[in-house]
Structure formats: structure tokens, C-alpha cells
Amino acid sequence: MTTPLALGVLAGAVLSGTSLLYATLGETLGERAGIVNLGLEGIMLLGASTGFALCAVSGSPWLGLGGAALAGGLANLGFGWLVVARRANQLASGLAMLFFSLGASALVGAPHMGAVIRGLPKWRPAFLAALPWVRGTTLFNYDLLIWIAVPVAVLVWWALFRTRWGLGIRAVGESPAAAYASGRNPAALQYQALAAGGVLGGLAGAHLSLSLTLTWAEYMTSGRGFIAIALVIFSKWRPLRAVAGALLFGGAEALQLQLQARGAEVSPFLLEMCPYLLTILVLLAWGGSRRFFAPAALGRTFYGPD
Amino acid sequence: MPEATRLRSLRATPAWRTGTRGAAVCALALAVFAAILLVAGKDPVRACADTFKATLASGYGLSELLVRMTPLLLTAVAVALPSRLGLINVGGEGQLYLGAWLASAGALAFPSWPAWALLPLVLVLGFLGGALWAAIPGLLRAARLVNETIATLLLNYVAPLIVSYYVFGPWRSTESSAYPQSAAFADAALLPPLFDTRVHAGLFIALAALGCYWLLMEKTRWGVDMRAIGGNPEAARRLGLPVRTWIVAALALGGGLAGLAGMGEAMGIHGRLREGLSPGYGFTGFLISWLAGGRPLGILFMAFLFAILTAAGDTLQITQGLPYSAINILLALILFIVLARRPARGGGR
Numbered sequence: 001m002t003t004p005l006a007l008g009v010l011a012g013a014v015l016s017g018t019s020l021l022y023a024t025l026g027e028t029l030g031e032r033a034g035i036v037n038l039g040l041e042g043i044m045l046l047g048a049s050t051g052f053a054l055c056a057v058s059g060s061p062w063l064g065l066g067g068a069a070l071a072g073g074l075a076n077l078g079f080g081w082l083v084v085a086r087r088a089n090q091l092a093s094g095l096a097m098l099f100f101s102l103g104a105s106a107l108v109g110a111p112h113m114g115a116v117i118r119g120l121p122k123w124r125p126a127f128l129a130a131l132p133w134v135r136g137t138t139l140f141n142y143d144l145l146i147w148i149a150v151p152v153a154v155l156v157w158w159a160l161f162r163t164r165w166g167l168g169i170r171a172v173g174e175s176p177a178a179a180y181a182s183g184r185n186p187a188a189l190q191y192q193a194l195a196a197g198g199v200l201g202g203l204a205g206a207h208l209s210l211s212l213t214l215t216w217a218e219y220m221t222s223g224r225g226f227i228a229i230a231l232v233i234f235s236k237w238r239p240l241r242a243v244a245g246a247l248l249f250g251g252a253e254a255l256q257l258q259l260q261a262r263g264a265e266v267s268p269f270l271l272e273m274c275p276y277l278l279t280i281l282v283l284l285a286w287g288g289s290r291r292f293f294a295p296a297a298l299g300r301t302f303y304g305p306d
Numbered sequence: 307m308p309e310a311t312r313l314r315s316l317r318a319t320p321a322w323r324t325g326t327r328g329a330a331v332c333a334l335a336l337a338v339f340a341a342i343l344l345v346a347g348k349d350p351v352r353a354c355a356d357t358f359k360a361t362l363a364s365g366y367g368l369s370e371l372l373v374r375m376t377p378l379l380l381t382a383v384a385v386a387l388p389s390r391l392g393l394i395n396v397g398g399e400g401q402l403y404l405g406a407w408l409a410s411a412g413a414l415a416f417p418s419w420p421a422w423a424l425l426p427l428v429l430v431l432g433f434l435g436g437a438l439w440a441a442i443p444g445l446l447r448a449a450r451l452v453n454e455t456i457a458t459l460l461l462n463y464v465a466p467l468i469v470s471y472y473v474f475g476p477w478r479s480t481e482s483s484a485y486p487q488s489a490a491f492a493d494a495a496l497l498p499p500l501f502d503t504r505v506h507a508g509l510f511i512a513l514a515a516l517g518c519y520w521l522l523m524e525k526t527r528w529g530v531d532m533r534a535i536g537g538n539p540e541a542a543r544r545l546g547l548p549v550r551t552w553i554v555a556a557l558a559l560g561g562g563l564a565g566l567a568g569m570g571e572a573m574g575i576h577g578r579l580r581e582g583l584s585p586g587y588g589f590t591g592f593l594i595s596w597l598a599g600g601r602p603l604g605i606l607f608m609a610f611l612f613a614i615l616t617a618a619g620d621t622l623q624i625t626q627g628l629p630y631s632a633i634n635i636l637l638a639l640i641l642f643i644v645l646a647r648r649p650a651r652g653g654g655r
Contacts, residue, residue, distance in 0.1 A: 038455070038459075081646075082642065082645055082646055086645065086646045088645035088646065089645070091394060091455060092596055092641070092645060093645055095396070095589075095592065095641075096638050096641040096642050096645060097638070098638075099589070099593070099634045099635075099637055099638035099641065100634070100635055100638035100639070100642065102631050102634045102638075103631050103632045103633065103634030103635035103636075103637075103638065104632075104635055105631075106629040106630075106631035106632055106634075107342075107346055107628070107629065107631075107632045107635070110628075110629045110632075218629065218631055222463065223459075223460065223462075223463045226456065226459050226460055227460075229456060230456060230460070267471050267474070267475055269467045269468075269470045269471035269474065269475075270467070270471055272467055273463075273464050273467050273468075276460045276461070276463045276464050277464065279460055280446075280452065280457060280460055280461070283446075283451070283452045283456065283457070284446060284451050284452055287451055287452050287453075288449070288450055288451040288452070
């Protein structure tokens with residue numbers, strides 16, 4: 001393989017970054033409604049394991065995809081019930097969701113570990129395949145989730161910033177009391193945001209198991225959920241900027257994989273640290289100032305009219 | 307210096323009522339978990355019996371519970387101490403690994419030292435390793451750059467990689483073995499075991515740490531300061547309390563304790579540095595501390611309970627082929643029910 005390193009990293013960035021993008025978009029929706037979900041990592045694991053299990057059982061990756069989306073949405077709604085209806089501490093509830101999902105995904109995925117599945121089919125448009133520098137790489141040879149990733153980001157942006165629903169979501173995230181006073185139902189809006197966010201998180205996980213690795217392993221998301229949470233901050237809670245962030249971090253992961261594959265002298269363990277260290281560095285550099293862009297009521301519980 | 311004031315707990319509920327409430331929560335969680343087991347095709351009654359046999363029914367079982375409790379007590383206090391300031395330390399895993407790593411560095415560097423010198427060195431290094439690893443998020447939080455929850459979470463993934471690097475690389479043992487590990491530590495570095503069991507002196511360190519935590523919070527002025535900061539950081543700052551120093555100090559102290567847990571596992575149980583030192587002790591410690599409300603007696607009780615539950619996870623894996631991780635569902639259910647039950651206190655954060 002004589003593909004230049006830059007091209008390999010770019011190709012890998014798109015592959016790795018897609019899952020990050022979906023997760024970031026999902027978390028953005030929830031946080032725009034004022035809710036931090038630390039259990040995003042768990043939602044992704046649930047999506048990965050459910051998708052894989054359904055595909056192994058039925059042979060259809062599309063069923064797996066649908067199941068993953070459903071699992072993610074339902075799980076996030078469960079989290080939402082804790083946080084909205086029971087007014088529980090969001091950080092603790094998120095970690096409770098994380099624990100639950102660690103166990104549930106292990107339970108769902110265990111019988112199917114090692115199964116060989118038919119993953120999501122990939123397409124490459126012919127006119128792109130003809131280009132010499134594209135042939136031989138993974139560039140533009142993508143499955144459905146990758147092809148619609150950027151359109152989904154645009155959709156989320158449009159929903160948040162160009163619809164009345166999105167305005168309501170953002171209002172709840174800035175000031176639930178004001179949203180309530182304007183006649184909206186903060187709880188319903190938060191549930192809706194979480195449901196949509198959960199679906200996206202489930203899809204993010206499914207992409208890992210149904211397309212990238214075609215396997216299931218416990219903890220296979222390896223902290224991508226937490227990186228996504230950092231990405232939400234990095235992208236200032238804006239879906240379109242999340243695309244750039246996801247590419248950047250996908251690129252970091254792809255770079256370390258490429259370096260490993262090319263037999264670099266550096267220990268693979270040191271390379272694997274890079275995405276997490278990069279995340280901390282990015283938060284260090286921009287996180288402090290970014291917090292002024294956060295939805296004003298992020299993390300706070302709304303106690304209603306009483 | 308003013309006398310330390312004694313603050314009585316604001317909750318006046320008698321102990322027996324908290325106890326019965328706790329029992330009800332556990333019972334409900336167990337019921338739901340049993341239902342999940344049934345759906346998964348496992349036998350919950352047999353699981354109960356097997357767990358009992360493995361834990362409470364024999365001296366060896368009880369000693370194994372103590373083995374599990376040792377790191378759990380430490381990682382729980384590692385979370386409880388910073389929580390008094392309102393800080394959330396979810397980095398117990400990483401701090402544990404760093405403590406084990408730094409302690410191992412000392413043990414491997416000075417194998418010829420006598421025990422009275424090497425053991426204290428190893429203890430100090432274990433504490434330092436965890437403390438430094440927690441001080442990083444502490445500094446970031448004190449400078450208002452990064453939220454400590456996210457920082458400690460991310461560092462959790464980096465620390466085991468550091469350990470793996472050394473175990474696969476510079477410290478790799480030349481003895482042939484199924485998996486990579488460091489050379490065995492000199493006997494002088496190992497924590498002495500109790501009787502014929504795997505329980506090691508680390509248990510006393512853990513209990514001492516718990517006692518010190520209680521002392522600190524209840525009997526010293528620092529404990530009052532910490533609770534003041536936790537209650538209202540802005541007011542504390544205006545009172546002249548060095549809030550930022552406290553943030554770093556509290557996280558470093560907590561991290562140091564988690565580091566001691568790691569050192570205990572490496573020096574007391576394994577006798578070497580290897581991967582997979584912790585099956586989630588850091589996270590379980592967080593659960594314990596949270597469920598116990600950060601109170602020392604509660605931590606002791608919950609650590610015992612969670613030792614039984616994690617033993618159940620291992621038992622279920624062996625006897626019924628359930629993945630160990632599935633026990634996390636039960637732990638999560640307990641937290642879930644507690645979160646769902648608690649009446650909304652002022653200001654969820």
C-alpha cells in the first residue's frame with residue numbers, strides 16, 4: 001500500500017469520525033435542552049451491541065440499525081425520566097445509565113461474540129472510483145450512515161435553528177422558566193430532545209459494530225462517548241461545527257492507526273493515548289472560554305411552577 | 307485558633323429508618339435484576355445460593371470479601387473527600403493505575419532495600435502517583451478551564467495505557483508467561499498477608515484511611531472549611547478560604563487514596579505490575595460513595611455490600627456463564643432507584 005499518509009489519515013478520519021459525529025449531534029440536542037448525559041458512552045454501547053446482536057440473529061444489518069436506534073432512544077428516555085420526572089442529579093443519573101448500559105450491552109452482546117455478520121453495505125459512486133488517487137483507498141466507499149452523516153448534521157442544525165420546535169428546545173435549555181411562561185411544556189420538549197439524541201447515539205454505536213469493526217466486544221467504544229461530550233463543548237453546541245470537530249478527532253485516531261500499521265517505532269499504547277490527550281488539550285485551550293456559549297440552564301433541574 | 311465546631315448532620319432520620327429504606331431499595335433492585343436474569347435464561351435462585359456459598363458461607367469466602375473491600379474502601383473515600391467540596395471525582399480507575407505504576411517503579415528500582423525502607427517508599431509512591439494524576443484535573447478545575455468530571459473520566463483511559471506500555475515494554479519480565487507482566491517485586495516490597503488468606507495489610511491502610519477521613523471531616527477545622535466550600539463556594543471565597551488551593555488539595559488527597567488502592571493490588575495481591583489490575587474498582591467506589599452520601603459509616607457498609615455484589619458477578623460468570631459486566635446492571639438499578647426515590651433537594655446540579 002503506497003497511499004500517502006495524509007490520504008490514509010483523511011480516509012480514516014471519515015470512518016472514525018462518523019460515529020463521533022452522530023454521538024456529538026445526539027448529545028448536542030440533549031444539552032441544548034439543558035440536559036447533560038454522561039451516559040452517552042453507554043447509549044453508544046447499547047446501540048453497538050443491540051445492532052450487532054440483531055444483525056447476527058436475523059442476518060440483516062438494517063434490522064440491526066433500526067434496533068440500535070430504538071435501543072438508544074428508549075434508554076435515553078429512561079434517563080430522561082430520572083432527570084425530568086424525578087428531578088434527579090444529572091451527572092449521577094448519567095453515570096447510572098452508563099453502568100446500566102455497560103451491563104446490559106454485555107448481556108445482549110455476549111451470546112453473539114465472535115459471530116460473523118454481514119455488515120452495512122458500502123457504495124462508491126462510479127465517477128469517484130475512477131479517480132486514480134481514490135482507487136485503493138477507502139475514500140468515498142462508504143456505508144449509508146457515513147453518506148448521510150453530514151446531511152444529518154444539517155438536519156439537526158435546521159431543526160434546532162430554523163424550526164419552532166428547535167426554538168422551544170433551545171428556550172428550555174436557556175431558561176425553562178421562561179419557556180414555561182411562554183406556554184411551552186419544558187418536560188415534553190426535553191423528552192423529545194433526549195429521544196432524538198438517543199436515536200443518534202444508538203446509531204453512533206451501531207456504526208462501530210456494524211460497519212467499522214464488524215465485531216462486538218465489551219467496552220468497545222473506549223471512551224468515544226466522553227470524547228463526544230467534549231466535542232459538544234468544542235463545537236460550541238453548534239451541529240455544523242461538530243462536523244469539523246468529529247473530523248479532527250477522527251483524524252487523530254486514524255493517524256495513530258496509520259502510524260501503527262506503518263510500523264512506526266512508537267509503542268501502540270502511547271499512540272492510543274493521543275485521542276484522549278488531544279481531547280484534554282482542546283478543552284484546556286478552549287473549554288474555559290467556551291463555557292460562556294453553553295445553554296444557560298445546562299445541568300440545572302427545573303422545578304416547575306412551584 | 308478557634309475550636310473546631312461540631313456540625314450535626316442535617317438529616318435527623320434515625321439509623322433504623324435509613325437501614326430499612328436501604329434494605330427496601332436493595333430488595334427492589336434485586337427483584338428487577340432477578341427478572342432480567344430470567345429473561346436472559348439464567349437461574350436467579352441458583353445465583354443467590356451460589357453467591358452465598360462463595361461469600362458468606364466460609365471463612366475463605368469472608369476473607370475474599372475483605373480482599374475486595376480493601377480497594378473499594380479506598381476508592382470510595384477517594385470520591386467522598388472531594389465530594390465534600392462539591393467536586394466529582396470519577397477518575398478512581400486512572401488514579402489507581404497510576405499509584406500502582408509509580409509504586410512499581412520504586413519497587414523495581416530498589417529491589418535490594420530492606421523492608422523497613424522499601425515498604426514505606428512504595429506506600430508513599432503509591433499515594434503520590436494517584437495524587438499527581440488527580441492533581442491534573444484539580445489544577446484544570448481550579449483554573450476554571452476544564453470540568454473535573456470530564457477530565458478525570460478521560461484520564462481514566464490514559465492511565466491503563468501507561469501501565470500497559472511499561473508492562474509490554476521497559477518493565478517486561480523475561481520469565482515466560484501467558485501474559486505480559488513486570489518482574490516479580492522483591493519480598494521486601496510486598497504487603498504482608500494476614501494468616502493464610504489473600505487479605506493483606508492494605509486492609510488496615512484502607513480502614514485507617516476511612517478513619518482519617520472521618521476525623522478530618524468531623525473533628526478538624528479543615529473539615530468544616532471543606533463543607534463550607536461545598537455548600538457555597540462563593541461565600542467561602544469571600545470569607546477568605548483558599549478555595550482554589552482546596553480544590554487541588556482535595557482532589558490530590560482523594561487521588562492519593564485511590565493510588566494506595568492500586569498499590570495495594572499490585573503489592574498485596576499480584577506481587578507484580580500487570581494489566582487489568584482493577585475490574586472497575588474506581589467506578590464502584592464512586593457508586594459506594596454516592597449511595598453512602600459520602601458518610602464514613604455508610605461507606606463501610608456499602609463497601610461490604612458491593613464486595614458481595616461484585617463477588618456475585620464473578621460467581622455468576624463461573625457458574626452460569628453470565629458476563630461479569632452484567633452485575634453492573636444490578637449496581638445501576640440500586641443507584642437508579644435511589645435517584646428516583648429521593649425527593650428533589652434544592653438545586654440539582
